[in-house]
Amino acid sequence: MKALRVLIVDDSKITVKRLSDMVKNAGHNVVSTATSGMLALTEYEKCKPDIVTMDITMPDMDGLETTKKLIEYDPNTLVVMMTSHSQEQMVLDAIEAGAKGYLLKPFDAGRLKVVLEETYEKYGEKNA
Amino acid sequence: MKNTVRKMLENNLFKALFDVIPFGIYVVDVENFDIVYMNKLMIEKRGDYTGRKCYESIYGEEKPCYFCKTPLLLSPDSRPNESTIVFEIYNAVDDNWYQLQEKCLTWPDGRLVKYSIAVGINELKATQNRLAEAHAILALKNKELEKLSTTDRLTNLNNRLKLEEILSQELEKTGQNGKDMAVLLLDIDHFKKVNDTYGHQVGDSVLSEFARLILDSIRKVDYASRWGGEEFLVVCPETDIKSSMSFAEDLRGIIQHHPFTTVNQITCSIGLTISRDGDDENSIIGRADKALYKAKQNGRNRVEIE
Structure with missing residues (x-):
C-alpha cells in the first residue's frame, strides 16, 4: 500500500488534529486540512489528494454539499464521510452525494486506517 | 428527575x-x-x-x-x-x-x-455505528449494482435499457417545455470488416475508442449509449435542428479524422431526427433509424435527417 495523500475537512480543530495524528500514525500523509466546505474546495484544487475525509456537519456548506461540489469538479474524488449521525437516511444521503466510505465518531484509529485503505483500493486506483 | x-x-x-x-x-x-x-x-x-x-x-x-x-x-x-x-x-x-x-x-x-x-x-453508539456502517456498505453495493445494470460493460456508456428510460423522461420534458430535442443514431461503417480482418479484440477496442470520442464531444446535458453491436444513440435535450445538424457533422468529422489504434481510419453514418408533437420512444427512434438507413444508402460517412 502506498502512502496516501489525505485532505482532512472538519470544522472542529480538535477533530482535525486528532484525525491528522491518526492518519500519520497509519503511515499516510496529511497533505492539507480545511475547516470549512469552501476551504476544502480550494485545498482540493491545490493539493489533488488521493482521498478526502469529510465532516458531514459543518456551518455554511455542509459535508454533503461539499462532496457534491468536489465530485462535480473531479468525478474521481474519493470521499470518506466522517459523521456523528448513525441514522439510515443520513447514511444514504452521504452515499447519494457520492461518498465512497462512511465512518462514525468517535473514530477508531484502526477502523480509520482500514476504511481509508479499502476505499482507495476499491475505488481509487482503477479510476485514476 | x-x-x-x-x-x-x-x-x-x-x-x-x-x-x-x-x-x-x-x-x-x-x-x-x-x-x-x-x-x-x-x-x-x-x-x-x-x-x-x-x-x-x-x-x-x-x-x-x-x-x-x-x-x-x-x-x-x-x-x-x-x-x-x-x-x-x-x-x-x-x-x-x-x-x-x-x-x-x-x-x-x-x-x-x-x-x-x-x-x-x-457503547450504545458503537452498536448504532456498526449498524450505520452496514447500511453504508449495502447502499454502496446497491449503487454498484445499479451501475452494472444500466451500463454497457465494454464502452462504459449507458446501455440500451437505461437510454430507453432516459429517452422517455426527456420526451416528457420536451412536451412540457416545448423545446426541441435531437436524437442521433450512429453506426460504424463496415464494422464487420474490422472484426473479420483484425479479430474481435481489435473490434472491441474500436468500439471503446469510438465511445470515448462521443463522450468527449457531447455536452454535460446530453446522453450517449451503446444501442446495439456497433450502433450508438445520442440524445441531446433542448437542441434545435440547426445546432444538432452542425453537432452531428462535427462528430462525423472527429471520428473520420481520429487515428484509431491498429485500424487507423474509421468512419460512421449518422441518422438525425428532431422530436415532434406526440412522439414516443419508438416513433423518434424509428425516424433516426430511417435517417441512418438513408445515410448508408447515400454512400456512408454522412449525416442524414428524417
Missing part, C-alpha cells in the same frame, strides 16, 4: 445532591455561558472549569455550540420554562458520546442557569 430538581430547589442543596448523582453534571450561567458549578465526578473527569466558558472549556469551540439547547428551555420572557430536554452529542474534546439532559432553573444566588447531566453512551 423533575421531583428531584424541585426538591433541590426547595432545599437549596444543589451541590450536595449533584455530587451524589453518578454522572458528570455542570451548571452554566445562561447569560454569559460561564460555568457556575461542576459536580465532583465532572471535575475528576475533565478538571475544574468553574468560571470559564462552557463552549470553550468543555467542547473546544470558539463560539457557543451550534447544538446549544438553552433557547428551548426558556419562556419568551426569559424565565425557565420547566421543560427538560434530552439529546445525544459527540464531544470532540474527550472523544466521547453523551446523552445530555438539560433544564433551566434559578441558582441560589439568583442567577438564571442551565444544568446539564452528561451520561456516557459510547
Whole structure:
C-alpha cells in the first residue's frame, strides 16, 4: 500500500488534529486540512489528494454539499464521510452525494486506517 | 428527575445532591455561558472549569455550540420554562458520546442557569455505528449494482435499457417545455470488416475508442449509449435542428479524422431526427433509424435527417 495523500475537512480543530495524528500514525500523509466546505474546495484544487475525509456537519456548506461540489469538479474524488449521525437516511444521503466510505465518531484509529485503505483500493486506483 | 430538581430547589442543596448523582453534571450561567458549578465526578473527569466558558472549556469551540439547547428551555420572557430536554452529542474534546439532559432553573444566588447531566453512551453508539456502517456498505453495493445494470460493460456508456428510460423522461420534458430535442443514431461503417480482418479484440477496442470520442464531444446535458453491436444513440435535450445538424457533422468529422489504434481510419453514418408533437420512444427512434438507413444508402460517412 502506498502512502496516501489525505485532505482532512472538519470544522472542529480538535477533530482535525486528532484525525491528522491518526492518519500519520497509519503511515499516510496529511497533505492539507480545511475547516470549512469552501476551504476544502480550494485545498482540493491545490493539493489533488488521493482521498478526502469529510465532516458531514459543518456551518455554511455542509459535508454533503461539499462532496457534491468536489465530485462535480473531479468525478474521481474519493470521499470518506466522517459523521456523528448513525441514522439510515443520513447514511444514504452521504452515499447519494457520492461518498465512497462512511465512518462514525468517535473514530477508531484502526477502523480509520482500514476504511481509508479499502476505499482507495476499491475505488481509487482503477479510476485514476 | 423533575421531583428531584424541585426538591433541590426547595432545599437549596444543589451541590450536595449533584455530587451524589453518578454522572458528570455542570451548571452554566445562561447569560454569559460561564460555568457556575461542576459536580465532583465532572471535575475528576475533565478538571475544574468553574468560571470559564462552557463552549470553550468543555467542547473546544470558539463560539457557543451550534447544538446549544438553552433557547428551548426558556419562556419568551426569559424565565425557565420547566421543560427538560434530552439529546445525544459527540464531544470532540474527550472523544466521547453523551446523552445530555438539560433544564433551566434559578441558582441560589439568583442567577438564571442551565444544568446539564452528561451520561456516557459510547457503547450504545458503537452498536448504532456498526449498524450505520452496514447500511453504508449495502447502499454502496446497491449503487454498484445499479451501475452494472444500466451500463454497457465494454464502452462504459449507458446501455440500451437505461437510454430507453432516459429517452422517455426527456420526451416528457420536451412536451412540457416545448423545446426541441435531437436524437442521433450512429453506426460504424463496415464494422464487420474490422472484426473479420483484425479479430474481435481489435473490434472491441474500436468500439471503446469510438465511445470515448462521443463522450468527449457531447455536452454535460446530453446522453450517449451503446444501442446495439456497433450502433450508438445520442440524445441531446433542448437542441434545435440547426445546432444538432452542425453537432452531428462535427462528430462525423472527429471520428473520420481520429487515428484509431491498429485500424487507423474509421468512419460512421449518422441518422438525425428532431422530436415532434406526440412522439414516443419508438416513433423518434424509428425516424433516426430511417435517417441512418438513408445515410448508408447515400454512400456512408454522412449525416442524414428524417
